[in-house]
Amino acid sequence: MNIPVSFEFFPPKTPEGADKLRLTRQALYAHRPEFCSVTFGAGGSTQEGTFGTVKSILEEGVAAACHFSCVGATKATVREQLGLLRAMGVKRLVALRGDLPSGYGMGGEFHYASDLVAFIRLETGNAFHIEVAAYPEGHPQARSAEADLQAFATKVRAGADSAITQYFFNADAYFRFADDVSRLGIDVPVVPGIMPITNSTQLMRFSDACGTEIPRWIRLRLQGFGDDTASIKSFGLDVVTALCDRLRAAGVPGLHFYTMNQSAATTEILRRLQPV
Numbered sequence: 059m060n061i062p063v064s065f066e067f068f069p070p071k072t073p074e075g076a077d078k079l080r081l082t083r084q085a086l087y088a089h090r091p092e093f094c095s096v097t098f099g100a101g102g103s104t105q106e107g108t109f110g111t112v113k114s115i116l117e118e119g120v121a122a123a124c125h126f127s128c129v130g131a132t133k134a135t136v137r138e139q140l141g142l143l144r145a146m147g148v149k150r151l152v153a154l155r156g157d158l159p160s161g162y163g164m165g166g167e168f169h170y171a172s173d174l175v176a177f178i179r180l181e182t183g184n185a186f187h188i189e190v191a192a193y194p195e196g197h198p199q200a201r202s203a204e205a206d207l208q209a210f211a212t213k214v215r216a217g218a219d220s221a222i223t224q225y226f227f228n229a230d231a232y233f234r235f236a237d238d239v240s241r242l243g244i245d246v247p248v249v250p251g252i253m254p255i256t257n258s259t260q261l262m263r264f265s266d267a268c269g270t271e272i273p274r275w276i277r278l279r280l281q282g283f284g285d286d287t288a289s290i291k292s293f294g295l296d297v298v299t300a301l302c303d304r305l306r307a308a309g310v311p312g313l314h315f316y317t318m319n320q321s322a323a324t325t326e327i328l329r330r331l332q333p334v
């Protein structure tokens with residue numbers, strides 16, 4: 059791979075999950091990631107597991123990014139959590155608004171990720187490299203594509219260093235977004251988020267919720283495979299490798315893999331991307 063890569067994990071819920079994730083990480087470290095990131099449940103619900111996994115990654119000698127969501131949080135709790143992360147040696151954050159489960163309302167002292175980015179900069183200066191989320195196909199709650207683009211610009215101007223996108227299968231949406239961002243004078247790296255396809259039902263449910271379009275031809279093929287997981291995985295590898303190849307050829311600044319705590323699909327995609 060002649061392109062920087064990073065890997066995203068979620069905090070395991072059980073000791074078995076933690077053991078499995080350790081093996082996944084060891085397998086993926088072979089690809090020399092720029093960093094590995096760990097998601098954070100909105101409202102701080104996974105704080106212990108997230109911070110614990112970030113600590114393990116750092117102890118393994120790999121740079122770690124801690125996702126950090128602010129919905130429902132107060133400045134006092136965020137200040138305390140930032141202090142803990144600094145004491146752990148964390149140097150990179152993925153600053154997010156997050157989503158509370160329906161019925162919780164928003165509450166808290168932060169409304170948008172841009173508020174969190176500004177607060178982190180105010181409180182900690184340049185102690186952290188701050189990543190933010192980007193949505194080439196639009197965030198599901200955005201009033202309009204233009205409003206979403208402006209919201210992205212606002213959070214970068216609040217102090218973000220780089221961005222990771224929601225996963226997508228339409229490369230043109232990413233290219234258009236990158237052009238729009240640059241038209242606004244924003245020049246931070248916007249790294250495509252890559253979701254390996256290993257499962258059909260879960261992918262469709264997830265994509266509907268987060269606003270990622272699965273192109274009709276991909277959806278139809280996946281539906282046609284039914285429970286044939288071998289065919290789903292084989293097709294998924296072809297589709298996602300071709301997407302990564304196209305993005306790499308266009309000169310994207312890196313690839314961020316949503317590993318879902320599995321190494322096989324990401325490893326195979328990276329193997330196929332090796333120059334021959």
Ligand code: FAD
Pocket residue numbers: 096097098099100125126127152153154155156157169170171172190191192197198199200201205206207209210212213222223224225251
């Ligand atoms: P924001 O940037 O605040 O945007 C949220 C919405 O508000 C958008 O529709 C935007 O257009 C709008 N908006 C923003 N600013 C303004 C403004 N000033 N006025 C009006 N509207 C505005 N979720 C988790 O819970 N944990 C995670 O670890 C996690 N990791 C993620 C990692 C990546 C790379 C990505 C892409 C998403 C991740 N998410 C995670 C999901 C994310 O929390 C949700 O998509 C959430 O709904 C939005 O978070 P955000 O930081 O993008 O919000």
